[in-house]
Amino acid sequence: MSTWLNRQAFRPDVTVAVFFAVVALFFYGSILWTFYMSLTRSTLIPNYQIVGLDQYVKLFTNQRWLVSCLNMVVFGVLYILGTLAFGILLAVLADRNIKAESLFRTIFLYPLAVSLIITGLSWRWLLDPTTGLQALMRDIGWESFTFDWLTRSDRAIYTLVIASIWHSAGLVMVIVLAGLRGIDNDLWKAIRMEGIPLWRAYCQVIFPGMRPVIASCVVLLMSEVIRGYDLIIAMTKGGPGISTEMPAKFAVDFYFARVNLGLASAASIMMLVLSLIMLAPYFYSEFRRRT
Amino acid sequence: MNQQRLSGAISLLGLLAMSSPAFAQTVDVQQYWTSASESKAMNAIADAFKAHGGKWIDSPSADFDSTIAAATSRIAGGEPPSAVLMTPSAAMRDLASSGQLRNLDDLAAANGWQKAMVPIVWNKLTVDGHLVGLPVGIHADNWVWYSKSAFEKAGIEEPKTLDDMFAAADKLKASGSIPFAVGGEPWQEVYVLTSMIISLGGPEYWNDLFVKRDPEALKSPILPKAFELFRKVGTYTDPASAGRSWNETTNLVTTGKAGMQFMGDWARGEFLAAGQTAGKEFGCFLVPTEKPAYAVVVDIFAFPVNKDEDRVKGQTLLAETVMDPAVEAKIAAVKGSVPSRLDVDTSTLDMCAVKGVKALATPGVAVSSTYDALPGDLNGQMTDLATQFWTDPSMSVETAVKGLADILQSK
Numbered sequence: 001m002s003t004w005l006n007r008q009a010f011r012p013d014v015t016v017a018v019f020f021a022v023v024a025l026f027f028y029g030s031i032l033w034t035f036y037m038s039l040t041r042s043t044l045i046p047n048y049q050i051v052g053l054d055q056y057v058k059l060f061t062n063q064r065w066l067v068s069c070l071n072m073v074v075f076g077v078l079y080i081l082g083t084l085a086f087g088i089l090l091a092v093l094a095d096r097n098i099k100a101e102s103l104f105r106t107i108f109l110y111p112l113a114v115s116l117i118i119t120g121l122s123w124r125w126l127l128d129p130t131t132g133l134q135a136l137m138r139d140i141g142w143e144s145f146t147f148d149w150l151t152r153s154d155r156a157i158y159t160l161v162i163a164s165i166w167h168s169a170g171l172v173m174v175i176v177l178a179g180l181r182g183i184d185n186d187l188w189k190a191i192r193m194e195g196i197p198l199w200r201a202y203c204q205v206i207f208p209g210m211r212p213v214i215a216s217c218v219v220l221l222m223s224e225v226i227r228g229y230d231l232i233i234a235m236t237k238g239g240p241g242i243s244t245e246m247p248a249k250f251a252v253d254f255y256f257a258r259v260n261l262g263l264a265s266a267a268s269i270m271m272l273v274l275s276l277i278m279l280a281p282y283f284y285s286e287f288r289r290r291t
Numbered sequence: 292m293n294q295q296r297l298s299g300a301i302s303l304l305g306l307l308a309m310s311s312p313a314f315a316q317t318v319d320v321q322q323y324w325t326s327a328s329e330s331k332a333m334n335a336i337a338d339a340f341k342a343h344g345g346k347w348i349d350s351p352s353a354d355f356d357s358t359i360a361a362a363t364s365r366i367a368g369g370e371p372p373s374a375v376l377m378t379p380s381a382a383m384r385d386l387a388s389s390g391q392l393r394n395l396d397d398l399a400a401a402n403g404w405q406k407a408m409v410p411i412v413w414n415k416l417t418v419d420g421h422l423v424g425l426p427v428g429i430h431a432d433n434w435v436w437y438s439k440s441a442f443e444k445a446g447i448e449e450p451k452t453l454d455d456m457f458a459a460a461d462k463l464k465a466s467g468s469i470p471f472a473v474g475g476e477p478w479q480e481v482y483v484l485t486s487m488i489i490s491l492g493g494p495e496y497w498n499d500l501f502v503k504r505d506p507e508a509l510k511s512p513i514l515p516k517a518f519e520l521f522r523k524v525g526t527y528t529d530p531a532s533a534g535r536s537w538n539e540t541t542n543l544v545t546t547g548k549a550g551m552q553f554m555g556d557w558a559r560g561e562f563l564a565a566g567q568t569a570g571k572e573f574g575c576f577l578v579p580t581e582k583p584a585y586a587v588v589v590d591i592f593a594f595p596v597n598k599d600e601d602r603v604k605g606q607t608l609l610a611e612t613v614m615d616p617a618v619e620a621k622i623a624a625v626k627g628s629v630p631s632r633l634d635v636d637t638s639t640l641d642m643c644a645v646k647g648v649k650a651l652a653t654p655g656v657a658v659s660s661t662y663d664a665l666p667g668d669l670n671g672q673m674t675d676l677a678t679q680f681w682t683d684p685s686m687s688v689e690t691a692v693k694g695l696a697d698i699l700q701s702k
Binding site for chain 1 (some may be wrong): 344359363476530531668672678694
């Protein structure tokens with residue numbers, strides 16, 4: 001009996017099966033239900049009569065949705081490139097055997113410990129032209145100083161980029177730094193013997209070898225882009241006008257405030273499709289390397 | 292012996308279990324009245340409710356939208372609140388027609404509530420012939436609030452026509468005040484647009500456009516003109532308007548920094564909370580129109596279906612408390628609304644409230660606000676359109692009118 005128990009004590013297949021059942025039910029089940037809802041004309045309460053792709057047609061003639069998608073692309077590209085650039089730069093600097101490295105590492109990683117709501121509120125106060133940076137500069141005598149991007153509908157999206165780069169650059173720094181620490185010392189010796197300038201060594205030798213590390217960073221940042229919601233709520237509430245709306249906020253607003261379950265479900269399904277499209281190049285390259 | 296003790300204990304437990312629901316009358320109120328004047332009004336209801344022996348559980352949300360969101364999730368999750376503060380909107384009609392709201396016909400019949408209410412309010416609150424909500428107070432959207440001190444500084448009087456109003460704005464600008472205080476939130480911006488529409492078109496055009504959604508009304512020259520004036524108001528606002536809440540914006544008028552604000556009459560509550568008196572420190576007028584118009588929006592309590600007996604009793608007690616003329620008068624006095632019962636004593640109300648009571652009592656003046664009149668999310672779509680037009684100067688009037696026509700003709 002006891003030997004039988006011992007043999008049964010750890011059954012990886014059972015553990016995994018339970019886990020997969022939970023995921024299948026709550027995750028894929030919810031996706032299926034959302035897809036079903038997107039084919040109906042449900043408003044506040046689910047309505048199970050299928051009307052076809054009406055909601056998708058409505059979605060893609062809705063100006064606010066189109067602006068949201070465009071914003072996500074603009075925000076996503078700038079945020080990912082900016083965060084990578086800053087994070088890698090910080091990592092390279094930290095890798096040059098500076099003094100008090102762990103202190104700087106903590107300082108730059110710290111923003112990640114701050115919630116996005118707090119990040120958004122702080123940056124809103126900082127960038128609000130009547131109370132923040134602009135007011136401060138004017139108060140100390142620089143009368144013509146103007147930085148009112150937060151209240152301009154054509155610039156507000158960039159303030160979101162600034163705030164989120166501040167938030168995530170530290171994460172990229174730590175991941176890339178860990179990658180840099182993994183570089184073989186012999187490689188550095190070879191670089192030094194060949195007399196290759198430092199910038200070329202990084203750009204042409206070190207980083208190309210760190211592709212998987214950087215790809216993981218990109219995937220992590222992409223998930224931030226797609227689910228971007230709290231920062232927008234805290235910082236701009238989608239405004240001025242609809243200039244900083246994002247798909248996730250569109251879906252939440254239409255689920256609850258606008259009580260349009262059908263349209264919100266269609267938006268959610270489109271978000272899923274969008275994220276699959278965005279992740280496709282990564283999966284493709286991973287797959288190709290394996291085979 | 293043991294058996295006796297056991298049965299004694301059981302009967303004692305039984306008594307305890309029975310006694311609690313017999314006395315408790317609990318309400319769990321999902322609400323969003325959080326500004327100074329609003330919370331005073333909610334306290335007026337809560338205090339009266341508690342005075343009758345009820346137990347009040349407060350479930351506040353930050354704003355209207357999150358209240359509806361929270362209430363819907365709670366209803367869907369099987370733990371409905373016992374009362375929701377909302378408006379008689381598409382959401383209320385959806386909830387009612389799916390049987391989620393308590394039918395109040397019996398209470399209305401017993402207390403004669405239909406006779407006590409203005410017909411337009413009664414009609415808004417009935418779905419398929421059943422009463423599903425109770426009015427807490429009546430507001431109207433199309434008011435303008437002004438600061439007497441700012442007007443004195445600019446040397447102007449209360450404007451009588453739309454042209455007067457813009458002339459007044461010019462003088463206010465010249466005297467160094469903000470002419471129009473507008474909070475840069477989509478719902479506040481769309482109020483300016485609808486105020487312009489009602490001002491140019493009057494109650495009949497309003498009904499054609501928003502209630503009947505007549506295609507002819509969409510071709511009227513009133514719409515392009517309204518969008519032009521809407522944009523013109525934008526040129527009179529201050530740079531800090533983006534994202535400002537309505538009560539912070541009202542505060543600009545209260546302190547005399549701004550001249551006028553387009554806002555529903557809940558703004559009056561903020562003036563009163565600041566210790567000001569109508570006609571002395573602040574004034575009010577309905578947006579100038581040829582024929583008087585009053586775009587009514589009603590605050591209501593809807594009562595989601597509950598099963599526990601103490602909660603059902605709590606609902607009944609809350610319903611009777613809300614409809615109590617004395618409580619109605621108190622809400623109106625602190626919040627700026629007009630009482631929703633016709634038999635409430637209006638002698639103590641100030642001049643702005645009296646204007647409202649008079650407008651409500653005159654036939655053909657009261658119309659339904661867009662929030663209640665438009666089905667589904669059409670009002671939301673119009674809000675999106677208005678805020679785009681407001682913030683994007685490159686959007687043409689023709690595009691905006693066409694956009695509005697598409698929205699009003701959909702479904």
